[in-house]
Amino acid sequence: MQIHKYNTLSCDKTIVAGCIKGRRNAQKALYDKYSGKMMAVCIRYSNDIPAAEDILQEGFVKAFRNLEKFRFDGSFEGWLRRIIVNTAIEHYRRKNHLYPLLDAADTDMDISDDDVINKLAAEDIKRLIDKLSPGYRTVFNMYVVEGYSHKEIATQLNISEGTSKSQLARARYILKEEVEKHFGTYKRASGE
């Protein structure tokens, strides 16, 4: 009997082929290779680790079930990320359907202290984003990090484009306030 060995260094095509054949070690290798990055995506969309892990688990299961649909037209990571993000959005919808996104005026606010932002690590930015409500956070993540257009966001979240824009503006405004607070803390901590 031929024993197939897979690890995180194996190419995606080989691992995916093994996964499609139902080989558990291939599935584990794929999970090990991408679970860290995908967990980071999940954390951005959820408030807590258990919720993020739920999204991650559900997303990976979906991916494994639909692997044969992946044709290697693009990167596997991009395909997997899309599944994880969609799963996160579904979670958001399920949990927040009672609190629909409301229009807010687009105040064209920006996060002015870009120097500060540029010095922040991912964890710090995440901490800032966590200050946002689920609706703002979702729109912010989708637009800024994932690169969705407002039209796509509107479709995914079943809201209008205007609402998406206003939510993003509101998110930016809140972040700006948080950065200012953080900036003060940062300056004090670094002795500047």
Place this chain on the structure above:
Amino acid sequence: MGNKINDSNHIKNTFDNWEVKPSQDVWFGIEQQLDFDALAARKRNQKVVVGSTMAIAAMVLLAVILTPKQNSGLQKYQPITLQKSYNKPSKNTNNQLVKEENNTLIQQEEISFSTILSPNSGTSVSNENISIEPNSEILAKNADIRMPAYETTFNLDNFVVANNTPSLDESGIESIDDTDNRLTQSENFTTEISNLTDKENEHFNAVSSTESEHLINSLTPDLTLIDKSDLTVKGFYLGATGGYNATTLVSNAPIISSYQDGVNHFRFAPSKGISVGYIFNEHLSVQADYIYNTVEGTAISSESTSDSRYFNVSLYMDQIPVLVKFKQPTRLPFTNKNASLNLLGGLQMNMLRNYQLPQQRRYELLEETVVFRNSSISLITGLEYEVFVLPEWLISFGLDATVSQNLSTFDDPLSVYPKHSITAGLRGGLYYFLGRD
């Protein structure tokens, strides 16, 4: 604006390379899901295999049902051999026929066209399993048709009538008194037939053929040949029974009081169980079933609210129908297979296992709250065919319907709660007959 773009790019780049290690539980959960998927896939495959096997078995069974028995007792009698038998015309023909046919005893495998034509219907068959019910009017009519046809068609001078023999046929049936001369007559007849001119021959064949077809058409519907060997058996049988029924709960108003605009619908549900029965004779049998955990109930739809809603009311029951089957020997449609057409009538005892109501939680109905009677009685009726597909194996298939007595014991808050259940659908069974010698 520039700040926005810079911030966005930085945030995007930062998060793109950010990794967080999830806990081991995540992979365990994924493995569990994948195992479950694999198990479900195996079950699906098993279902496909079982379904295919059942479909093939059903097709084989259907083929067995639709294929007439070969080499069975019935086969001997079934073909009413309509050979061309050329009755030689004679001046005394009519008298001879009347005189000779009264006590003709037909031997097995020798039923022939000319015998059936006998104007008197005293024909009997020696085998007790065969009943022949000739229609004397048709026979007389056909006899009438036959003779003039010859008289008008043929030049009787061309036939040599050696004696006053009324008829001969190719099967050599003893329908005449003068058996000594029969062979000679037949030979002479054949010779004379061969001496006919082409035109006469053609005409003769045409008339004979038309005549035969006419007689086949006339006789077939009225001649009932039924092999009663499968129908006269008596004894016990055991087996499995099943059905697929549309069920509903009858009420004068929508069932759920808070959805007055609701509409009741039939629910469809399968039933399965075991059966035991006893066949008394060809006209009567009884059968009792035990139907395990079947579902009755209704579905209610309501579209008054912003979103349409659909509820199911389910009653889970064990049922014991006791049926009397009034049997009528017959044949299956589209085939010559012997069967019994059974009219069913009886009572069914319903024992409630559980029930589910959509508003159960809202009204805080507890388990001990009795909303439906723990037991109830239904009237059951139906119609089915019953066929021996093999000597010991019996199948039945047909339709049935039930209506129950008042099921409800509870009026508040379900003030308009249904009082009766009604079902209608298909029934079928496969039984092993223990009574065959």
